Amino acid sequence: MKDFLYYKPKTIEEACEILTRYNGEASILNGGTDVIVRIHDGLNHPKALVDIKGISGLKTISFSKEDGLVLGACANMNAVINHKDILENYQIIAEAAHTVGSCQVRNRATIIGNITNASPLADTATPLLALDAVVEVFGVEGPREISINDFFVFVRRTSLKVGDVVTAVKVPYYKELKGSYQKHSRRDAVDLATVCASVLMVDGEIKIALGSVAPTPIRCRKAEDFLRGKKLTEELIKEATHRALEEVSPISDVRATKEYREEIARVLVSRGLRDLMG
Numbered sequence: 001m002k003d004f005l006y007y008k009p010k011t012i013e014e015a016c017e018i019l020t021r022y023n024g025e026a027s028i029l030n031g032g033t034d035v036i037v038r039i040h041d042g043l044n045h046p047k048a049l050v051d052i053k054g055i056s057g058l059k060t061i062s063f064s065k066e067d068g069l070v071l072g073a074c075a076n077m078n079a080v081i082n083h084k085d086i087l088e089n090y091q092i093i094a095e096a097a098h099t100v101g102s103c104q105v106r107n108r109a110t111i112i113g114n115i116t117n118a119s120p121l122a123d124t125a126t127p128l129l130a131l132d133a134v135v136e137v138f139g140v141e142g143p144r145e146i147s148i149n150d151f152f153v154f155v156r157r158t159s160l161k162v163g164d165v166v167t168a169v170k171v172p173y174y175k176e177l178k179g180s181y182q183k184h185s186r187r188d189a190v191d192l193a194t195v196c197a198s199v200l201m202v203d204g205e206i207k208i209a210l211g212s213v214a215p216t217p218i219r220c221r222k223a224e225d226f227l228r229g230k231k232l233t234e235e236l237i238k239e240a241t242h243r244a245l246e247e248v249s250p251i252s253d254v255r256a257t258k259e260y261r262e263e264i265a266r267v268l269v270s271r272g273l274r275d276l277m278g
Contacts, residue, residue: 001039001040001042002045004039004046004047004048004049005047005048005049006029006048006049006051007026007048007049007050007051008051008053008054009050009051009052009054009055010054010055010056011055012052012055012138012165012167013138015028015050015052015055015165016138016139016140016163016164016165017163018048018050019050019162019163019164019165020140020162020163022046022047022048023162024162025046025047025048026046026047026048026049026050027039027044027046027048027049027050028049028050028052028116028165029049029050029051029052029053030051030052030053030073030074030110030112030113031074031076031108031109031110031113032108033101033105033108033109033113034113034117035049052073052074052165053074055074057072058072058073058074058075058167058168059072059074059075059079060072060075061075061079061080061083061085061086063085063086063089063173064173065173066173067170067173068170068171068172068173069085069086069089069090069093069170069171069173070136070168070169070170071111071112071168071169071170071171072112072167072168073110073112073165073166073167073168074110074112075110075111075112076106076107076108076109076110077097077098077100077101077105077106077107077109077110077111077114078103078106078107080093080094080097080111081094081097081098081106089173089174089177090127090131090171090177092127092130092131092177092179092180092181092198092200093111093124093127093128093131093171095127095180095181096123096124096126096127096181096183096196096198097111097123097124099123099181099183099189099193099196100114100123100124101190102189102190105190111124111128111169112166112168112169115128115135115148115151115152115158115169116158116160116166117156118152118153118154118155118156118157118158118216119155119156120155120211120212120213120214120215120216120217121192121193121194121195121196121211121212121217122211122217123181123183123193123196123211125148125152125209125211125217126181126196126197126198126209126210126211126217127181127198127200127209128148128169128171129148129149129198129209129217129218129219130179130198130199130200130202130207130208130209130219131171131172131174131177131200131202131207132147132148132149132171132172132207133147133148133169133170133171133172134146134147134148134169134170134171135147135148135151135166135168135169135170136166136167136168136169136170137160137164137165137166137167138164138165138167139161139163139164139165140161140162140163143167145170146159146160148169149219152216152217153216154215154216155215155216174202174203175203176201176202176203176204177200177201177202177203178200178201178276179198179199179200179201179202179207179272179275179276180198180199180200180272180275181196181197181198182196182197182198182199182268182271182272183195183196183197184196184264184267184268185255186255192255193211193212194212194255194256194260194261194264195210195211195212195213195250195256195261195264195265195268196210196211196212196268197209197210197211197265197268197269197272198272199268199269199271199272199273199275199276201276205224205228206224206227206228206232206273206276207219207224208220208223208224208240208244208269208272210244210248210265210268210269212250212261213248213249213250213261213262213265214247214248214249214250215249218247218248220243220244220247220269221247222243222244222246222247223240223241223243223244223247223269226239226240226243227240227273232273232274232276232277237270237273237274238270240269240273241266241269241270241273244265244266244269245262245265245266245269248261248262248265250262250265
C-alpha cells in the first residue's frame, strides 16, 4: 500500500476544492468498503483520501409525497433497510440493500458508494434505474442533478467530473409500486451477483432493469415499450423476455459464462413479470 494524505472536510465546498486540486488523483472515502479494499489490493493508488462523513446533512434520509425519497450520501445500508418510509413506499430498495455483504458490511456501506463504484453488478443500481432516480451532485459550478439513466458510462465509470461529490439520490414518489428485486449468485448470502434484476409495476407501467449482463446496469427499454398498455399473459411474458435478452451483452468470467448469464436473466425477467400478474 502506497502512502496517501487524509482529509476530513467540514463542508461540501471544501471537499470539492480538495478533489479539484488533486485533479482526479484523490478518492472519496465514505463507507470505505470498496475503496480501502482496492487500495490494499493495489488496484487504486490515490494521492489523497477525502473523508466526507464529517459533512453535515449527508446521513439524512427523508421522505414526502411531494419530494419523494432523498437518501443522503452517507446513509448506510442498514439505515435504509430499517427505515419506515422506505419499507412502506420503496420496499424494493430495502430488499436490494439487504443483499449487500454481511450485516457488518452494511453498517458501513452506502447506496451512494454502491452506485458511484459503477460496478455492472451493483445490487442497488437496478431498483434505482427502474424507479428513475436522480443523482444529486455538488461540483465546481455548484449543485446539479443527473438522471440515474445517464449516470453509468462503463465499467467503474460514471458521468461525474473531477471535483464532483454525490450528495444524495432522489427517488420520485409513486402511488402504485409493486414488484421485486432478485439476485442470483453462487452463494445464498455475502456474495456478488451473477445476475440481478428489478421488475416493477410503477403507476401502471412495467419497468425492467438488469445487472451483470452488460458493462453497466441497464434498463430493458424494448421489453418495457412492448409491454406498455398491455395486460400480462404468458405469451406476452415470453415475448417481452425475448426482447429483454436482445438488450443484454454479458461476458464470461470467473463467476459464470455468457450463456449462463443469459439463461439466468431470462429466468429472472420472466419470474418477475409473472409475479406482477398476481
